Amino acid sequence: MTPVFDFDTVHFDEKKERLLILDQTRLPGKVCYISLKTQDQIIDAIATLKVRGAPAIGITAAFALCLGMKPFIGLSFDAFYTHFKEVGAQLAQARPTAVNLSWAIGRMEKTILRNRKAAIPEILEAMRSEACRIKEEDKIMCRNIGIHGLSLLKPGWGILTHCNAGHLAASWYGTALSPIYTGQEMGYHFRVFADETRPLLQGARLTAFELQYAGVDTTLICDNMASVVMEKGLVQAVLTGCDRVACNGDTANKIGTNTLAILARHYGIPFYICAPSSTIDADCKTGQNIVIEERSPEEITEKWYRKRMAPENIKVFNPAFDITHHSLITAFITEKGVVCPPFDFTPKENDKKS
Amino acid sequence: MTPVFDFDTVHFDEKKERLLILDQTRLPGKVCYISLKTQDQIIDAIATLKVRGAPAIGITAAFALCLGMKPFIGLSFDAFYTHFKEVGAQLAQARPTAVNLSWAIGRMEKTILRNRKAAIPEILEAMRSEACRIKEEDKIMCRNIGIHGLSLLKPGWGILTHCNAGHLAASWYGTALSPIYTGQEMGYHFRVFADETRPLLQGARLTAFELQYAGVDTTLICDNMASVVMEKGLVQAVLTGCDRVACNGDTANKIGTNTLAILARHYGIPFYICAPSSTIDADCKTGQNIVIEERSPEEITEKWYRKRMAPENIKVFNPAFDITHHSLITAFITEKGVVCPPFDFTPKENDKKS
Numbered sequence: 001m002t003p004v005f006d007f008d009t010v011h012f013d014e015k016k017e018r019l020l021i022l023d024q025t026r027l028p029g030k031v032c033y034i035s036l037k038t039q040d041q042i043i044d045a046i047a048t049l050k051v052r053g054a055p056a057i058g059i060t061a062a063f064a065l066c067l068g069m070k071p072f073i074g075l076s077f078d079a080f081y082t083h084f085k086e087v088g089a090q091l092a093q094a095r096p097t098a099v100n101l102s103w104a105i106g107r108m109e110k111t112i113l114r115n116r117k118a119a120i121p122e123i124l125e126a127m128r129s130e131a132c133r134i135k136e137e138d139k140i141m142c143r144n145i146g147i148h149g150l151s152l153l154k155p156g157w158g159i160l161t162h163c164n165a166g167h168l169a170a171s172w173y174g175t176a177l178s179p180i181y182t183g184q185e186m187g188y189h190f191r192v193f194a195d196e197t198r199p200l201l202q203g204a205r206l207t208a209f210e211l212q213y214a215g216v217d218t219t220l221i222c223d224n225m226a227s228v229v230m231e232k233g234l235v236q237a238v239l240t241g242c243d244r245v246a247c248n249g250d251t252a253n254k255i256g257t258n259t260l261a262i263l264a265r266h267y268g269i270p271f272y273i274c275a276p277s278s279t280i281d282a283d284c285k286t287g288q289n290i291v292i293e294e295r296s297p298e299e300i301t302e303k304w305y306r307k308r309m310a311p312e313n314i315k316v317f318n319p320a321f322d323i324t325h326h327s328l329i330t331a332f333i334t335e336k337g338v339v340c341p342p343f344d345f346t347p348k349e350n351d352k353k354s
Numbered sequence: 355m356t357p358v359f360d361f362d363t364v365h366f367d368e369k370k371e372r373l374l375i376l377d378q379t380r381l382p383g384k385v386c387y388i389s390l391k392t393q394d395q396i397i398d399a400i401a402t403l404k405v406r407g408a409p410a411i412g413i414t415a416a417f418a419l420c421l422g423m424k425p426f427i428g429l430s431f432d433a434f435y436t437h438f439k440e441v442g443a444q445l446a447q448a449r450p451t452a453v454n455l456s457w458a459i460g461r462m463e464k465t466i467l468r469n470r471k472a473a474i475p476e477i478l479e480a481m482r483s484e485a486c487r488i489k490e491e492d493k494i495m496c497r498n499i500g501i502h503g504l505s506l507l508k509p510g511w512g513i514l515t516h517c518n519a520g521h522l523a524a525s526w527y528g529t530a531l532s533p534i535y536t537g538q539e540m541g542y543h544f545r546v547f548a549d550e551t552r553p554l555l556q557g558a559r560l561t562a563f564e565l566q567y568a569g570v571d572t573t574l575i576c577d578n579m580a581s582v583v584m585e586k587g588l589v590q591a592v593l594t595g596c597d598r599v600a601c602n603g604d605t606a607n608k609i610g611t612n613t614l615a616i617l618a619r620h621y622g623i624p625f626y627i628c629a630p631s632s633t634i635d636a637d638c639k640t641g642q643n644i645v646i647e648e649r650s651p652e653e654i655t656e657k658w659y660r661k662r663m664a665p666e667n668i669k670v671f672n673p674a675f676d677i678t679h680h681s682l683i684t685a686f687i688t689e690k691g692v693v694c695p696p697f698d699f700t701p702k703e704n705d706k707k708s
Contacts, residue, residue: 220664223576225673262616300576304660309382
């Protein structure tokens with residue numbers, strides 16, 4: 001099969017020792033890469049959302065540390081490690097709520113400690129290998145979600161998605177969009193409806209762009225039009241990604257997701273969450289334990305617009321995520337397979353010990 | 355009680371023989387009136403949405419004809435009437451889908467024909483009286499919807515609304531917002547959540563403005579946040595207006611309305627449609643008979659924005675309205691009272707004859 005994308009969202013150029021990142025803030029109007037050589041440049045790219053999506057941020061962070069630690073090649077291990085802790089702490093601040101950022105930093109730290117007896121050039125080489133491994137693992141995860149997800153879908157189906165959980169958010173086909181692209185490789189001819197996803201418009205700017213690029217039959221709608229599309233019989237499945245899954249299956253994802261789940265239930269359409277099993281939070285019993293970030297009013301009243309579109313001083317409620325109750329989820333599609341209800345992701349005693 | 359508004363959306367200035375219209379395209383940033391003296395100016399104001407909302411358009415059209423026919427004061431009745439037909443036809447083209455426009459023209463025509471034996475100055479005077487009567491009837495209709503609606507609400511309740519069916523759309527408190535303003539007069543202290551209403555943002559631009567102006571506790575949300583607000587227990591009733599009601603109670607209103615009805619049912623919250631009984635279409639058996647207007651893709655991809663927010667050539671589905679199934683509607687609030695299910699608005703034989 002030929003992959004539906006001929007570009008990488010995050011690419012490490014070994015020869016020139018630089019990270020090439022597709023600048024997502026310029027999409028959909030401009031497709032251009034920025035070349036990043038220093039840790040500071042990469043921190044800026046993460047903080048300003050030039051690169052976004054949990055897996056893509058993790059991969060970027062891993063390569064950022066490879067580049068960021070290069071200047072310290074002449075130091076002793078202790079001095080090198082001390083600098084690593086500083087560099088890692090700076091990087092983690094680029095987007096404090098991105099779990100994959102600190103997760104990638106943790107993996108690089110373990111790599112350094114595992115190689116503490118080696119010379120610094122060898123440690124740097126081990127870090128580079130680890131960063132490549134993180135990216136490779138992500139590719140396999142995406143690929144497997146695509147294959148497992150596709151087993152639930154039929155050629156010609158209409159599929160509704162929300163926000164962006166695709167190629168731009170990861171190293172391969174992403175999560176929610178991976179079954180769609182896998183089907184595209186195999187001639188499934190899906191018709192995809194992409195919610196624009198207010199207020200940040202990730203659906204209009206990013207999902208519509210990447211689906212169109214991949215040649216998928218794509219229709220953009222406003223979030224409040226999903227019900228009509230379902231009612232007309234144009235949608236046979238809803239696929240979304242997610243940010244966190246509680247042990248009982250309650251799921252946090254981009255604001256608007258739980259509306260889609262309620263609508264899908266109303267119209268008798270299956271609603272699937274696509275996510276790596278690492279998204280399950282063993283410390284989180286139910287959705288009630290998940291704190292929802294509230295973001296600035298300006299995202300709704302001003303951002304993107306030529307002029308302010310709401311009265312001055314109007315109160316605004318802008319939750320970034322919502323919780324979809326587990327009873328509304330038909331199944332989870334993970335890299336390990338399809339998980340059907342009843343959901344119980346509570347870690348077993350054995351898992352806890354390991 | 356003191357009315358919560360100290361301004362009119364459409365005001366006829368008898369002394370200066372001009373129509374003053376609050377320019378809604380400048381809201382919420384600028385509150386300014388435009389003075390219209392000719393038929394052409396008024397047609398332009400209607401076509402460019404400077405005045406909008408079914409009742410407000412009807413009132414504007416009636417006064418437009420008074421001003422538009424003034425130059426023909428010296429003619430015979432037959433010549434006057436011929437000119438009226440021309441002027442009326444031009445006016446009807448300003449917004450061809452606005453039912454109230456042709457309805458108001460029809461009422462003015464009947465007034466002319468009823469007075470055919472009178473001198474032209476007297477006919478012009480009768481037309482002015484009829485226009486004032488149309489506005490007065492609209493005020494009473496709004497007021498009664500407010501009173502009947504308020505009987506269903508309790509002080510301190512949270513109320514969710516969609517699009518704009520308020521003071522700006524009518525001559526008094528509007529329809530969906532009338533119970534809220536009537537409660538505001540009486541110290542009910544409602545907390546109102548206004549959907550921004552993509553793609554044209556009537557909620558953000560108009561409803562948030564007029565609620566804030568009236569001193570109502572108002573919070574602006576994106577359409578996809580209504581579910582969270584309901585889930586949190588912040589909303590005890592949903593009130594919207596409507597564009598057309600079928601005989602079985604199926605209701606056409608701004609896109610996004612039927613999602614709110616499904617969410618309200620899911621959370622066990624009453625969902626009310628507020629509308630004058632003239633909105634019931636006796637020729638329309640069910641919602642399936644209502645044709646939904648699809649509007650231009652640019653409303654979603656470009657309008658309001660500093661730059662295009664979706665890829666070039668992306669397919670877009672942009673239905674302006676949706677149909678709420680009658681089974682999801684708790685009750686209709688009309689100027690005649692509250693109508694509970696089962697809904698049967700089929701005209702009786704007597705009605706048909708009259």
